[in-house]
Amino acid sequence: MRKPRDKRSWSEYEQVSSLKFRERFVTEVSGFGDVRVALIYPNSYEVGSASLSTHVLLRKLNELGSVRAERFFYNKDFLKYYSFDSLTPLDEFKIWAFSVHFELDLMNVFDILNKFSVPLRKEERNEFHPVIIAGGAMTYFNDNLLTEVADVVHRGDLSEEFLDGLSAVDHWMHRKEIIASLETEHVTPFFSDVLGESVFISPDSVFGDRYLIEVGRGCFRKCRFCVAGHRYGRPRFRKSDEVFDLMDSVADFTNRFGLVAATVTDYPGIDEVAEHCIEKGYELSVSSLRLDSVSDTLMKSLRLSNQSIFTIAPEGGSQRMRDAFAKGISRGDILSALELGRKHGFRRVKMYYIYGAVFERREDRQEIAEMALQASSMGYTSVVLSLNPLIPKPGTPFEEMPMESLSGLRKYEKEIRSELLVEGVKLDFESLKESQVQFALANIDKSHSRELLAHVERGVDPTPILKKYAEEVNSKRKEWKKHGKEEYSGC
CATH class of the missing domain: 3.40.50.2300 (Response regulator)
Known part of the structure; x- marks a missing residue:
């Protein structure tokens, strides 16, 4: 060396x-x-x-x-x-x-x-x-x-x-x-039933020094914007007894655990695992919560694990948008999850939203602000909204949909901000320029891949090239914008 x-x-x-x-x-x-x-x-x-x-x-x-x-x-x-x-x-x-x-x-x-x-x-x-x-x-x-x-x-x-x-x-x-x-013969993705767990832990990880256990892979929810439910294979889950054994086998090493899955609350044994953590005094965290399947037992376990904030993902601001996204959740589900959080002593909540779909209306975005204010009125002292523009991905029902223009997204961001100049509410918007680059890279074809590489090899900043490609993709999808709204908007 x-x-x-x-x-x-x-x-x-x-x-x-x-x-x-x-x-x-x-x-x-x-x-x-x-x-x-x-x-x-x-x-x-x-x-x-x-x-x-x-x-x-x-x-x-x-x-x-x-x-x-x-x-x-x-x-x-x-x-x-x-x-x-x-x-x-x-x-x-x-x-x-x-x-x-x-x-x-x-x-x-x-x-x-x-x-x-x-x-x-x-x-x-x-x-x-x-x-x-x-x-x-x-x-x-x-x-x-x-x-x-x-x-x-x-x-x-x-x-x-x-x-x-x-x-x-x-x-x-x-x-x-x-x-x-x-080289293998697989031209389509291979799917395995073998799930992973931590080999090492580090306090410098985004999850901190937690032992991570993958309890599920794939997703049966089929949300229209999400790749996981359409391309990651059938849902497969780890047996709850195996989760108990993994936890207990490393308990002398750490008592802090994190469960990982596309949607952890879809894991059939989630309440059993949460109860096991309560009984053993283990600290538990989860990578994602589906708000219509959050239970008393899980919330109790999370609160006993010294967590001060929990995260839910309404995704769509209005019921019309949630239906268009095929989320399968209602306003009542969101309020029930927020009430459950307060019941267990949580005073901080983070909510994920997607905005800027080409079929979205202003009143859909206004309901994002209304829900944030509703959470504040319920006693949450900190309400964090993570807001990401819709990025149509290949392999999903939205794959032929255009992405909203940057000018439109900037306008929508300004609208939402103006509605939420309220103490205790924090807005975290994803970078629009990075979102546009992400859209271009997610949808790039063979010929544009070669063109991009030729520029990058010469030391040229690829951002303008990818921006141009994103605009070209949107231009080709303009017919969807004219005729495809009804199919996805639920109107």
């Missing part, structure tokens, strides 16, 4: 060392094989360490025996990129495996490759370049850009076929031989 030789490299080395030092491993996963695989999560350490994909990949790949897999996370200021497991520089690894879960993370993938002078387009690489693998949530609904960049795209959940291919790789193999061994 090469030690840092300059001040900037030492600073980067020490930053990684500091984060690594604060980690605690629940399971020993050290790999001793000759095939070195860099597991790269192209987002911050805080986000990547909270993703169970990082934990599952680290454990499963190192179990192969012949592989030594180590973690890397994105930082725009990094140049060397040191491993979080051995502090080895990234360029000493022959295989780079990117786990891409968010559209904007694609920009971070490009940045890492550019910093190491690795051609973005796979056909331009030679024998001395690393093998680039791509997987993650992006492969479930649009991998057009990834297939231009990655030598191998693994679609969907981690498969035994891919693991078998990796176990057949030897460190002396040429680049083309490695790629041939890793």
Whole structure:
């Protein structure tokens, strides 16, 4: 391993060392094989360490025996990129495996490759370049850009076929031989029934030092705007007894647990797990709550876990919008959830809303403000609204829908803000420019993928190009705007 030789490299080395030092491993996963695989999560350490994909990949790949897999996370200021497991520089690894879960993370993938002078387009690489693998949530609904960049795209959940291919790789193999061994026959996403849990915990994770347990994958709700219910496979759940065993097995290590699923309250054993946590004195948190299935037992467990805020997602401001989104919840459900929160002593609530659908009306947005004021009147001293513009995604019923223009969204944001100049109510709007870029990347096709890469390779800021593409997509969908509103608006 090469030690840092300059001040900037030492600073980067020490930053990684500091984060690594604060980690605690629940399971020993050290790999001793000759095939070195860099597991790269192209987002911050805080986000990547909270993703169970990082934990599952680290454990499963190192179990192969012949592989030594180590973690890397994105930082725009990094140049060397040191491993979080051995502090080895990234360029000493022959295989780079990117786990891409968010559209904007694609920009971070490009940045890492550019910093190491690795051609973005796979056909331009030679024998001395690393093998680039791509997987993650992006492969479930649009991998057009990834297939231009990655030598191998693994679609969907981690498969035994891919693991078998990796176990057949030897460190002396040429680049083309490695790629041939890793390519699978899956052209559609693979779905696994194997769910994940934490390998390590870190106070620097977005979930804090909690042991995470994936209790479910997939979703049967089929909300029209959401990829999870349409592309992540049938719902599959972990048995509640297995959750109890996992918790109890690490109780000497930590008593703080987080449950992960598309919608945790859809997990059939949620009340049993919450009751188990109450009985054992475990602290519990959940990744998501569906407000029409929140129970007394769960809320009691969350409150006993010293949580001061709970989160619900009405999504649509009005009943008309919630029906159009196929949320299956009513105003009464929202009020019942808020009342349950107050019953258990919560004084802070966060509510997620989607606004700016092309069939939305002003009165739909006004009801967002009305619900926030209603929550305040019920005794909540802090009401946080997280407001995100609707971004139509491939693979959903909204995939042919245009995204509202930036000018329109800015107008709507101003409207909502003017309605809620109230103490105790905080508005958190997602960046509209980033939302437009996300829309472009989510819907990008093959030809525009190549055009984008050509510009990025020349060091050109991709934002204007993606903005232009987003506008082009919307222009092609203008007929939907004229004739498609009735189908989705429920009017």
